[in-house]
Amino acid sequence: xxxxxxxxxxxxxxxxxxxxxxxxxxxxxxxxxxxxxxxxxxxxxxxxxxxxxxxxxxxxxxxxxxxxxxxxxxxxxxxxxxxxxxxxxxxxxxxxxxxxxxxxxxxxxxxxxxxxxxxxxxxxxxxxxxxxxxxxxxxxxxxxxxxxxxxxxxxxxxxxxxxxxxxxxxxxxxxxxxxxxxxxxxxxxxxxxxxxxxxxxxxxxxxxx
Amino acid sequence: xxxxxxxxxxxxxxxxxxxxxxxxxxxxxxxxxxxxxxxxxxxxxxxxxxxxxxxxxxxxxxxxxxxxxxxxxxxxxxxxxxxxxxxxxxxxxxxxxxxxxxxxxxxxxxxxxxxxxxxxxxxxxxxxxxxxxxxxxxxxxxxxxxxxxxxxxxxxxxxxxxxxxxxxxxxxxxxxxxxxxxxxxxxxxxxxxxxxxxxxxxxxxxxxxxxxxxxxxxxxxxxxxxxxxxxxxxxxxxxxxxxxxxxxxxxxxxxxxxxxxxxxxxxxxxxxxxxxxxxxxxxxxxxxxxxxxxxxxxxxxxxxxxxxxxxxxxxxxxxxxxxxxxxxxxxxxxxxxxxxxxxxxxxxxxxxxxxxxxxxxxxxxxxxxxxxxxxxxxxxxxxxxxxxxxxxxxxxxxxxxxxxxxxxxxxxxxxxxxxxxxxxxxxxxxxxxxxxxxxxxxxxxxxxxxxxxxxxxxxxxx
Numbered sequence: 001x002x003x004x005x006x007x008x009x010x011x012x013x014x015x016x017x018x019x020x021x022x023x024x025x026x027x028x029x030x031x032x033x034x035x036x037x038x039x040x041x042x043x044x045x046x047x048x049x050x051x052x053x054x055x056x057x058x059x060x061x062x063x064x065x066x067x068x069x070x071x072x073x074x075x076x077x078x079x080x081x082x083x084x085x086x087x088x089x090x091x092x093x094x095x096x097x098x099x100x101x102x103x104x105x106x107x108x109x110x111x112x113x114x115x116x117x118x119x120x121x122x123x124x125x126x127x128x129x130x131x132x133x134x135x136x137x138x139x140x141x142x143x144x145x146x147x148x149x150x151x152x153x154x155x156x157x158x159x160x161x162x163x164x165x166x167x168x169x170x171x172x173x174x175x176x177x178x179x180x181x182x183x184x185x186x187x188x189x190x191x192x193x194x195x196x197x198x199x200x201x202x203x204x205x206x207x208x209x
Numbered sequence: 210x211x212x213x214x215x216x217x218x219x220x221x222x223x224x225x226x227x228x229x230x231x232x233x234x235x236x237x238x239x240x241x242x243x244x245x246x247x248x249x250x251x252x253x254x255x256x257x258x259x260x261x262x263x264x265x266x267x268x269x270x271x272x273x274x275x276x277x278x279x280x281x282x283x284x285x286x287x288x289x290x291x292x293x294x295x296x297x298x299x300x301x302x303x304x305x306x307x308x309x310x311x312x313x314x315x316x317x318x319x320x321x322x323x324x325x326x327x328x329x330x331x332x333x334x335x336x337x338x339x340x341x342x343x344x345x346x347x348x349x350x351x352x353x354x355x356x357x358x359x360x361x362x363x364x365x366x367x368x369x370x371x372x373x374x375x376x377x378x379x380x381x382x383x384x385x386x387x388x389x390x391x392x393x394x395x396x397x398x399x400x401x402x403x404x405x406x407x408x409x410x411x412x413x414x415x416x417x418x419x420x421x422x423x424x425x426x427x428x429x430x431x432x433x434x435x436x437x438x439x440x441x442x443x444x445x446x447x448x449x450x451x452x453x454x455x456x457x458x459x460x461x462x463x464x465x466x467x468x469x470x471x472x473x474x475x476x477x478x479x480x481x482x483x484x485x486x487x488x489x490x491x492x493x494x495x496x497x498x499x500x501x502x503x504x505x506x507x508x509x510x511x512x513x514x515x516x517x518x519x520x521x522x523x524x525x526x527x528x529x530x531x532x533x534x535x536x537x538x539x540x541x542x543x544x545x546x547x548x549x550x551x552x553x554x555x556x557x558x559x560x561x562x563x564x565x566x567x568x569x570x571x572x573x574x575x576x577x578x579x580x581x582x583x584x585x586x587x588x589x590x591x592x593x594x595x596x597x598x599x600x601x602x603x604x605x606x607x608x609x610x611x612x613x614x615x616x617x618x619x620x621x622x623x624x625x626x627x628x629x630x631x632x633x634x635x636x637x638x639x640x641x642x643x644x645x646x647x648x649x650x651x652x653x654x655x656x657x658x659x660x661x662x663x664x665x666x667x668x669x670x671x
Contacts, residue, residue, distance in 0.1 A: 055627070058445040059390030097299055099341050102384050102436065106445075124342060149257045149524055150298050178257070195443070 378406020
């Protein structure tokens with residue numbers, strides 16, 4: 001039996017080499033891939049909580065995420081064989097006219113750590129590209145980011161384009177410095193997240209409904 | 210032709226004060242920057258709205274309302290002068306005709322306020338840097354580069370007296386360096402990519418300024434140092450990391466002056482006091498009055514060495530007192546009045562007020578501490594003691610860390626336990642970096658995901 005508690009600890013501490021080694025050992029020992037994944041996600045959840053409580057900084061969180069990413073590369077083929085599907089596929093991007101991507105990148109990283117399949121469309125993304133990506137990847141979650149007051153209205157454009165399609169169960173979460181819950185309500189977005197850490201909770205809540 | 214600074218214009222920290230710069234200059238309406246008065250510098254922006262051909266009438270109406278309101282209040286409060294900064298939004302640089310519509314609205318209103326109320330003013334033109342609109346950014350050609358230069362040229366011809374920018378060269382790698390807490394990546398982004406781009410860009414801006422008889426003012430490492438400051442404010446990265454990044458940003462921003470800029474450095478360049486010590490040019494600063502745009506840990510200290518005092522940017526929304534830009538204008542004017550009273554009283558009083566600004570903030574945050582006038586002179590000295598931006602960046606980074614370590618040891622600066630290990634981490638990182646920037650460049654090129662940046666756009670070969 002592999003020590004999956006140790007795997008959780010290696011993810012938490014961002015120890016890439018030990019996390020990947022133990023993942024391989026766990027697979028070799030016949031551990032159920034889903035169990036290995038769960039051990040990793042527990043580690044990332046703890047990291048997310050510690051960040052929310054101001055116990056660690058983003059770089060420490062990213063180092064943990066990098067360890068998970070590398071361990072996942074080893075685990076993924078075995079997971080796929082079991083018919084595993086990620087919790088959700090998410091499409092994320094900074095809306096058209098806006099080039100700011102730090103916040104968007106952090107949310108993307110946090111979602112990956114929570115076991116979402118994330119398709120990052122980058123910055124300055126037009127509405128049509130969001131719609132096309134939702135269709136192509138069967139996404140059920142969309143993240144929109146904007147930092148400027150003059151690009152906020154582009155979120156409305158994306159919302160209109162998404163709502164004009166017959167998507168079933170596609171939830172939209174928005175965020176960025178000028179964004180508020182009121183604005184999310186105004187444009188018909190499903191949720192607003194004030195920061196990257198709370199974007200994971202908000203996404204999980206949305207998908208559970 | 211570029212200047213390499215090898216001595217300081219201000220080497221005595223008691224001479225690094227607000228309102229006086231060793232190299233002042235006079236604007237067309239008689240305002241002398243750095244010549245014994247601090248002027249308010251107002252910047253404003255649109256409320257939430259789209260900017261497109263169909264909304265340009267509304268956009269112009271907003272700008273007309275903002276400039277009329279702020280100039281009227283400045284005249285009522287008898288401000289000795291006002292700097293107006295027009296920092297464009299991306300579509301206004303992409304379509305220079307749109308940008309110029311607003312430039313003309315601002316200049317007409319400034320002319321009218323002078324004719325009617327005798328109010329002196331000048332326009333600082335700051336086209337936003339759209340070159341990162343394509344990824345990887347195309348830095349030296351293409352429609353975004355051309356649109357930006359066209360707007361500089363046409364606005365200078367129309368009457369904008371100061372040319373500035375918040376340039377983005379190197380930011381495509383620096384953002385990740387910040388979130389990863391990677392000091393090597395930060396120094397590479399600022400002093401290798403950033404400095405190379407600054408040299409290319411500012412050679413062009415200085416040439417445009419000369420052609421029109423206006424002033425190439427200065428740049429800011431806003432997208433680097435202020436991004437770090439905001440991330441630190443949100444507790445995402447360590448404050449000591451942001452403080453060291455701030456010290457290194459001075460190396461990048463200095464390149465504008467080496468190419469011929471004369472100040473005042475852009476308001477959001479919190480590194481400007483270091484540059485004032487090196488160049489002697491007047492500098493704009495922003496602090497507590499800029500909380501309408503972002504928070505900072507040095508609302509008072511930032512005023513210590515300013516020559517113009519700015520609000521960064523404020524949206525045109527209605528507040529109880531009136532429209533927000535007008536309110537902001539009033540706040541800036543009252544701050545300037547206080548500093549100008551001290552300037553009228555004499556050097557002793559100026560130092561007293563300056564030191565109060567400093568003492569109110571410096572012990573509470575490393576980012577404030579690093580910008581104390583005495584620390585600025587020390588950092589400036591570290592920069593000019595080296596021959597290249599890269600070597601200067603490493604040296605000033607280590608100097609900043611030493612300053613913070615010493616300040617913590619003698620209890621003049623409070624650092625939390627989780628910040629302290631970062632001082633050692635950053636020291637080790639900087640010390641282990643290659644001495645030759647080309648060696649580092651090749652390492653970065655070899656290990657960076659293809660398509661993140663274009664080495665040739667920075668004069669690097671891969």
